[in-house]
Amino acid sequence: MNFASDNWAGAHPAISQRLLEVAAGFSAPYGASSLDRRIEKRFNELFEREVAVYFVSTGTAANSLALAAVNRPGGVSFCHREAHMLEDECGAPEFFTHGARLAPVDGGNGKIDPQNLKAEIERFPPDFVHAGQPMAISITQATEIGTLYQPDEIAAIAEIAQAHDLPLHLDGARIANALVALGLTPAEMTWKRGVDIVSFGATKNGCWCAEALVFMNPELAKDLPFIRKRAAQLLSKSRFIAAQFDAYLDDGLWLELARYANAMAQRLQHGINNSTHARLAWRAEANEVYAILDKVHAGRLRENGAVFYQWNPPRSEPGLLDQHEVLARLVTSFATEADQVDRFLELIG
16 A cells, blocks of 8 residues: 655656667767657647757756756756745755745645746845846646646736746646546646646656656757756666657657556545545545544554655645644555555545
8 A cells, every 4th residue: 555656656668668679789968869859759749849858867857957948147046835846945046046945825725826926026126136037937837735736827827927027937746647537748837838848747647767858949948958968867868768758758648647547546646535534634626635644543554555755735725734734745646556556545434
């Protein structure tokens, strides 16, 4: 009963098989192979326009290099107060931008509130050298608490970004889960709503180690080849990342895996809703379920083999827990088994 993270899940057999197929023989390194080029073109088809694609090894690298590509002296990027890049990337975005800052923006349900965003940006007046200058806005889809920005919410933030001439970045570590939940295409959820840069994650959804940084306007990424090399993210045998994306995107496998993970989360959510020993903290919209458990019962669940992380309550939810309770994050994946979900639900009554 492992609900710790979709990072704990292994790789889908189709992706492992494709890696075996490309392992033999010789192939041009550093992104120059025919497979690399073909998958780059596949991203053009995926996003319904010409994009610039750069393979990297981790989501942290994708997020950090996205900001490095649009860096400004004294730069400030705006993200949700509990965004992954702010709380869980060990200062990597600041490191790779040589000191640009992340400014937290409040908002309920794990999402940036547009009015709060406007207020934060206004704290950095143009030409006021002491404050620094805004350089980007970043949203996370799905969010850190498993909620989703609706298309009109993305567009509202994009409108603010455009009004201040700021690129809008989307951290898509779980982008496939968000797409299938919303019933949108990649184009509909990104550039058609005003998104400029996407961290396109695949590792959490069945790949071994495959992330892509996608620029909707290739001109925005003109320095990225040098930035990626200097950041030690230009993999010599990049065909092994390309091969993963080849299998991942083939015949809609990536969406199928995400759809299954989301379905397991809904199964889990439904059971918790009817539980006598747990309750939902809020409604799950992708593949992360947040449940409130009594501390003693949480310990018994672990003793019976349940694996999950105890989570800090969002700052926007004061008073969510009493002193005898904990917030548990339960994450499902393509590898989650229905009988394990049912076993967990049996344990919580």
